[in-house]
Amino acid sequence: MIDFQTHPDRYRHWRITFDGPVATLTLNVAEDGGLFPGYELKLNSYDLGVDIELYDATQRLRFEHPEVGAVILTSARDRVFCAGANIRALAAASHPFKVNFCRFTNETRIAIEDASRNSGQTWLTAINGSCAGGGYEMALATEHLLMADDGSTAVSLPEIPLLAVLPGTGGLTRLVDKRHVRRDLADAFCTTEEGVRGVRAVEWRLVDEVVPRTKLPATARERAHRFAESSSRPRDARGIVLGPLARRIEPDGIVYPNLKIAIDRQAGAAYVTIYGPDAPAPSSLAEIHAQGDRFWPLAVARELDDAICHLRFNEETIGTWVFRAEGDARAVAGHDQTLLEHRKDWLVNEIILYLKRTLTRLEVTSRSLFALIEPGSCFAGTLLELALAADRSWMLAGRREGDETPPATIMLTEANFGLYPMLNGLTRLGTRFFGADAHLEQLRARIGDRFEAEAARELGLATFAPDDLDWRDEVRIAIEERVAFSPDALTGMEASLRFAGPETMETKIFARLAAWQNWIFQRPNAAGEAGALKTYGTGKRAEFDRRRA
Amino acid sequence: MIDFQTHPDRYRHWRITFDGPVATLTLNVAEDGGLFPGYELKLNSYDLGVDIELYDATQRLRFEHPEVGAVILTSARDRVFCAGANIRALAAASHPFKVNFCRFTNETRIAIEDASRNSGQTWLTAINGSCAGGGYEMALATEHLLMADDGSTAVSLPEIPLLAVLPGTGGLTRLVDKRHVRRDLADAFCTTEEGVRGVRAVEWRLVDEVVPRTKLPATARERAHRFAESSSRPRDARGIVLGPLARRIEPDGIVYPNLKIAIDRQAGAAYVTIYGPDAPAPSSLAEIHAQGDRFWPLAVARELDDAICHLRFNEETIGTWVFRAEGDARAVAGHDQTLLEHRKDWLVNEIILYLKRTLTRLEVTSRSLFALIEPGSCFAGTLLELALAADRSWMLAGRREGDETPPATIMLTEANFGLYPMLNGLTRLGTRFFGADAHLEQLRARIGDRFEAEAARELGLATFAPDDLDWRDEVRIAIEERVAFSPDALTGMEASLRFAGPETMETKIFARLAAWQNWIFQRPNAAGEAGALKTYGTGKRAEFDRRRA
Numbered sequence A, B: 001m002i003d004f005q006t007h008p009d010r011y012r013h014w015r016i017t018f019d020g021p022v023a024t025l026t027l028n029v030a031e032d033g034g035l036f037p038g039y040e041l042k043l044n045s046y047d048l049g050v051d052i053e054l055y056d057a058t059q060r061l062r063f064e065h066p067e068v069g070a071v072i073l074t075s076a077r078d079r080v081f082c083a084g085a086n087i088r089a090l091a092a093a094s095h096p097f098k099v100n101f102c103r104f105t106n107e108t109r110i111a112i113e114d115a116s117r118n119s120g121q122t123w124l125t126a127i128n129g130s131c132a133g134g135g136y137e138m139a140l141a142t143e144h145l146l147m148a149d150d151g152s153t154a155v156s157l158p159e160i161p162l163l164a165v166l167p168g169t170g171g172l173t174r175l176v177d178k179r180h181v182r183r184d185l186a187d188a189f190c191t192t193e194e195g196v197r198g199v200r201a202v203e204w205r206l207v208d209e210v211v212p213r214t215k216l217p218a219t220a221r222e223r224a225h226r227f228a229e230s231s232s233r234p235r236d237a238r239g240i241v242l243g244p245l246a247r248r249i250e251p252d253g254i255v256y257p258n259l260k261i262a263i264d265r266q267a268g269a270a271y272v273t274i275y276g277p278d279a280p281a282p283s284s285l286a287e288i289h290a291q292g293d294r295f296w297p298l299a300v301a302r303e304l305d306d307a308i309c310h311l312r313f314n315e316e317t318i319g320t321w322v323f324r325a326e327g328d329a330r331a332v333a334g335h336d337q338t339l340l341e342h343r344k345d346w347l348v349n350e351i352i353l354y355l356k357r358t359l360t361r362l363e364v365t366s367r368s369l370f371a372l373i374e375p376g377s378c379f380a381g382t383l384l385e386l387a388l389a390a391d392r393s394w395m396l397a398g399r400r401e402g403d404e405t406p407p408a409t410i411m412l413t414e415a416n417f418g419l420y421p422m423l424n425g426l427t428r429l430g431t432r433f434f435g436a437d438a439h440l441e442q443l444r445a446r447i448g449d450r451f452e453a454e455a456a457r458e459l460g461l462a463t464f465a466p467d468d469l470d471w472r473d474e475v476r477i478a479i480e481e482r483v484a485f486s487p488d489a490l491t492g493m494e495a496s497l498r499f500a501g502p503e504t505m506e507t508k509i510f511a512r513l514a515a516w517q518n519w520i521f522q523r524p525n526a527a528g529e530a531g532a533l534k535t536y537g538t539g540k541r542a543e544f545d546r547r548r549a
Helices: A048-064 A087-092 A095-118 A134-140 A159-163 A171-178 A183-190 A198-203 A213-229 A285-294 A296-314 A329-341 A346-363 A381-389 A428-432 A437-444 A453-458 A468-484 A487-497 A505-522 B048-064 B087-092 B095-118 B134-140 B159-163 B171-178 B183-190 B198-203 B213-229 B285-294 B296-314 B329-341 B346-363 B381-389 B428-432 B437-444 B453-458 B468-484 B487-497 B505-522
Strands: A014-019 A022-027 A070-075 A080-082 A122-127 A130-132 A144-148 A154-156 A209-211 A248-250 A253-255 A259-264 A269-275 A320-326 A368-373 A392-395 B014-019 B022-027 B070-075 B080-082 B122-127 B130-132 B144-148 B154-156 B209-211 B248-250 B253-255 B259-264 B269-275 B320-326 B368-373 B392-395
Touching: A014 A048, A022 A048, A022 A213, A048 A095, A048 A346, A070 A080, A070 A213, A080 A134, A095 A122, A095 A134, A095 A296, A095 A346, A095 A505, A122 A134, A122 A213, A130 A134, A134 A154, A134 A171, A144 A213, A159 B487, A171 A183, A171 A505, A171 B487, A183 B392, A183 B428, A183 B487, A198 A209, A209 A213, A259 A296, A269 A296, A269 A468, A285 A296, A285 A346, A296 A329, A296 A346, A320 A381, A320 A468, A329 A346, A329 A381, A346 A381, A368 A381, A368 A468, A368 A487, A381 A428, A392 A453, A392 A468, A392 B183, A428 A437, A428 B183, A487 A505, A487 B159, A487 B171, A487 B183, A487 B505, A505 B487, A505 B505, B014 B048, B022 B048, B022 B213, B048 B095, B048 B346, B070 B080, B070 B213, B080 B134, B095 B122, B095 B134, B095 B296, B095 B346, B095 B505, B122 B134, B122 B213, B130 B134, B134 B154, B134 B171, B144 B213, B171 B183, B171 B505, B198 B209, B209 B213, B259 B296, B269 B296, B269 B468, B285 B296, B285 B346, B296 B329, B296 B346, B320 B381, B320 B468, B329 B346, B329 B381, B346 B381, B368 B381, B368 B468, B368 B487, B381 B428, B392 B453, B392 B468, B428 B437, B487 B505
Parallel strands: A022 A070, A070 A122, A080 A130, A122 A144, A130 A154, A144 A209, A269 A320, A320 A368, A368 A392, B022 B070, B070 B122, B080 B130, B122 B144, B130 B154, B144 B209, B269 B320, B320 B368, B368 B392
Antiparallel strands: A014 A022, A248 A253, A253 A259, A259 A269, B014 B022, B248 B253, B253 B259, B259 B269
């Protein structure tokens, strides 16, 4: 089992140090610290384990260090910054693992950009040695790239000439869309194994500045302190502690305090139940801070985040995730109200951003997402986003026979209208009703109303509204039907239907770029016995089918 | 050899009829008329040959029929509109053929939308029987869908449940982005083999109206005449004739009047030379009409269009296309001036749109595109777009030793600033200098200037500017290097780097959707021995690897 929970005390590959408002994350990969046996993590190359630590660091810097306004990414090695993803690990991995590995690293890069843009924690990179492939892509996720001008340090994306695959972590997209590298220069760069160094790297916009090697650390610190000065984060606040998740892993599920997973292996489905808050929302900001990682919205975000990563990697054949929510809708709405009221507070801002990132993680997951809205459920506001993220939802009309629980209702809150934008920049409602602005306005006027099944269906907020007589069969058939379809076709369909409307750098990375990479990962030219991933390092030349597709 | 040239007299699958300003295209696929042996085109299913005729029809309706303001797409069969792409043909095809087939059909669908939006020729569909898969996707490319309400006629996208592949011609994207079908309903629709009929199809926005079967033809005609009434096309103009292309196919190339292809099989490269006009531009609109298909911009568009299709399908292993332009830049600029001056004329508008479509066809081609700008070349305005579409360009600085030809120059014309938008909606210059608006403004101020190599390089209009001493080696090495890379990796890279900036429905179809489809086409679940494409129709169930990637 791959565990996504870690702590700086247990890091094997990263060191975090602090200098007032500037944190430095130093990469020093333990060669023998690979997540799986069979390869050595040479030259600061990484595997998923290295990235799990990086992800943990981004989270702790946000929540535990409100005083940090800038983060320097650098390497502890003398002549190497980072060689990118470890090729032997990649070549040995299964296709689903490769794809999910790239997905997770992409999410961590986007979380870094989210910190720079929305948390007042600006990341920069001090490239103090060879910076290749995924190493350069990590740097591209930061806002300012400094590089040693020592005649040898270079940035490069050698994947295409060396490995016959694409840079897998957004590099191509960030070159042209984020850094505005001219497309013909980007073409030349991506096909030049040795990369580009010195002044030319600045001219081509590949890095922001080059400085003499001896001056690199001091210059990076100086830039970082300048970024930190303009940060909105409070210097004198106290962070909260992200304590260990109380998690019980069972053969067919996981139990967290606020979330439970039950796996039906026959149906290829995981039932994910989220429990609403068992107490009213805190009445003051101080109380939120005092609750810390027990504050319900944050606790749910952490548990859901962990659950998504767990199911993706450790339950590859479970293709359908069925969401339920149990509890008091008013308590959920009350928590939304509290988040909205205090959103200018650094911690509340972080919690909102974390929920946003977790919901987007759900949507780029290659699983069918269903929601079941039943009597006793609490799909309101923030939790309603789960139903809106789902590929389909069923809402039970009326009561269950012999059950006094009142009929299920759903409720919109202000949180549904902008707190958690999707990766395409729109709200989930905005994407759902793309091109129907008037309907969106009508929905906004009905914030706080409780809709029963038929009303929810008519408003387009639930897909189907069967009554108790039809419920069981209709839901069962839909789940069984899903398991009969090709998992690949479903993945391609879901990635297409979930994102109507505009595209952003992020959606380009997860759909356009990742889809090309998936294709290439599957092609004999890369992954076949004579393909470049297999022949790399053997001295043999890869054999290519030269037909262009 | 697959020939993309045809004529209504030779059509085997379509019939065009005229009723004043309304044309009707009736599909009646000849079962024994497949492009290749081994399958029958039953139930109005299509292969590439059927689509080549459809493409020819779209072109002739534009150029030969200025009086036509609306086009009805329908079927000659009693209970079937179109069953989509022929599965046996698809299953038997090589991966590169599959991908290029989808690419071409996508381009034809987009050409139909271009006619509706920009040519005053609005397409609509009268669905008079089962309309499945690619058949429905063809209908989705039209602006108004009428369906017979007869209890059996349905629209469907059964690819995912039946074949484990995606609808391959933009269907998923058009559902949510063009027709604004709600994503959860789209999910239900795309996983329902039998599709949706009657009123529900209207409620789900899958079609625009349903009418009793007996009233379908008359209603379609009525709607078409109404569309035609608001068309900008002249009722009393005379069309021009698109005569047969004068084309000589040789073992290693093709010679057209204005374009020559020479293939270097060793280098995997096709050298495409375009000849500038050999006479000044016509001085009047009447003269343009009199020249008809000999008018240089139209002649070049037709030849380039044919050349692209030919090279894609008939020369699959030629991975690099190297563009040259020979002639007088001033004559090219003069023709640009003429196009701009008369752009409100229906014919000139059609020529501009055709050049636009042909340039976009070039950019979604999975080949490396290089441009060589040498003394004697005429990369000005419209032809400069070829160099701007290229992945890299080389411009020779100064003269060639022992050659009195003056140094190469390039020239911007007004045509470079909006006449030929890319599929992303930006100009090629706007995409190239995405995020650098001030530079774009500077370039606009220099329309008509002639830039030599170094100036062009500094302005970012040429990638490299070697002198005669370095030219031969530098260009040779770049071409040789390209042939050593994985064709798949290059395709993925080029598709990513060519389209900085915004995305449109069209770029989503060619990159996001097509990349997922390519991946799925390569996955064992679809294409393997036990995959759904292979087991279809055998009575056997496909076996799926259930791991989600």
